[in-house]
Amino acid sequence: MSDAIRQGPLERFRVLDLSRLRSGPTAARQLADWGADVIKVESPESLEVSDGWIGKRLGSDFQNMHRNKRSVTVNLKSPEGIEILKKMAEQADVVIENFRPAVKFRLGIDYETLRQRNPRLVYASISGFGQDGPYADRPGYDHIVQGMGGLMAITGKKGQGPLRTGISVADTAVGLYAALGILTALLEREVSGEGQWVQTSLLQGMIAMVDYQAARWLMDGEIPEQAGNDHPTAIPTGVFQTSDGYINIATAGEEMWRRLCVAIDAPHLFSSAQYSTNDLRSKNRDALHDELTAYTKQKTSEEWIKIFEATSVASGPIYRMNEVFADPQTQHLGMAVAIPHPELKEINVVGQAYALSRTPSQMRAPTPRRGQHTDEVLVNLGYTKDEIEDLRVRQVI
Known part of the structure; x- marks a missing residue:
């Protein structure tokens, strides 16, 4: 773990990251890189359950996605675990979750419940298709939404059939949109003094990303077709x-x-x-x-x-990807950032896509061990050493 002090334009904010897979963690990472205190909530290792993370913990994807965060383990199927989370939410500015819509209500950690204890809380929900509506309960995955959002129908060469992109573009896009929504709500909170519920979905993010191709249909009644490597409107x-x-x-x-x-x-x-x-x-x-x-x-x-x-x-x-990072302009922009790692010695992660002139982003710490910061977070909540040990023995943490 790096000894670098957490700093940046968002250092005054604390974020609880309850999310899994890619979209929610992308939003949390965006805030963490700019100084927010992001606490990643995981299941206790003793429960031997999957939290739906992507890849191995020491693998490139996991390390790149969860840098700059702290990790606590809390059993959200335990009433005491839920109470710990609620106490954490009292001290937080932001909660990020991407459960299926009904799950947070079943656990009792939905926005309305948590705001009773912290009216200033900004609560961000990412779903596959929205918090309500005819598809609200469907499982949402990037590949599915690339098809439903129109991207696959315009990707690839004409006549070759629909084609997905080479990245999880819907997941990444909605993660960035969620981070933008969170920051917008935090700015509004400076005026109203109250938090609010930020909602977005993979489908919304995907439709927003196809942008001018969507506008061609909405305004001109024109259905965009596959154009392969050719630009649809600027020729050649x-x-x-x-x-x-x-x-x-x-x-x-x-x-x-x-x-x-x-x-x-x-x-x-x-x-x-x-x-x-x-x-x-x-x-x-x-x-x-x-x-x-x-x-x-x-x-x-x-x-x-x-x-x-x-x-x-x-x-x-x-x-090819090796050539991307060998390019002198890529190197000048600092898009590969080295972080010391206690097990892997030193790793390179993908840098931020924008820079600020006075308050830079900071790659201060690698992905933490599971539950690495549980004790320090609980002490901050007022738990004693003996209470923490008891919770651990009973698999609450």
Whole structure:
């Protein structure tokens, strides 16, 4: 465990993370990286039950997801365990949970119950489909919601059938939306003095993420189709073969299209009648792609990147993950952050996606051992050493 002092713009907030899998822990991690005191609530190891975590505790996913948190073990199926949680909630600013909607009510740790003991509490619930409605009780998983939110129908090449993305995009997105909702509620609390219930779901997050593709249907009545590597509206934008691989090229607007034609030494394409407008380039997309590929195959990817950079044409390499973190710009941005680990010596985790000029994020501690901070949290709640030992013997903690 690092000895770094917890600090950052959110250091005054305490968060109880009751969530499992990926969406809720993502929200909690976002707050933890900026200094919040995030306490991850787990089941006692002696109960030998699964908390629904992803991967092995010392594995890359688990370590990356739960850094900067403290861990306590509490048996939420025990009345005494529920009372411990309620006492923790009295001292907390935020609770995050992603149980199925009915579970928190059955346990007696729902928002209305906890707010009676702490009216300032911000309570965030993440579900698959919403806290109520016809699908509220369905189990929600990223893959399912990618289909229901429209993403799989627009991903992949035309005619090849629906395709999921290479990441759990719905889980990650809704985790970030939940963190945004929590911060919004905390800001509002500064005015009203009261907390509130933040609700989001994988389905809401997924629909919000498809964004302009959803707007094409809502406003224009147009159903987006699969476009593979081609951009649906900015043409030509996509993947182009080079002499040694592939690169991305993106053109938005007539000036960028002109610069591309000049850069590849094909000015006749810009003056061609069949490519004179974006609508015509869209209509003749395949022919244009073939013509451009005939040029891009004449040089290496590195050569084209240099040419396009010099001529202000948007382009970039297509990396495998090892190449992503070898790139000098990625390294300059600090997207791999080292943390000392008591068992793994030193690990690298994924850095934050934004920076603040005065109060940076902080990677101060690796994922804790299960229940590593149980005693210190309970002492802070007023429990004695003997009481804590008794609770442990009876598998309450």
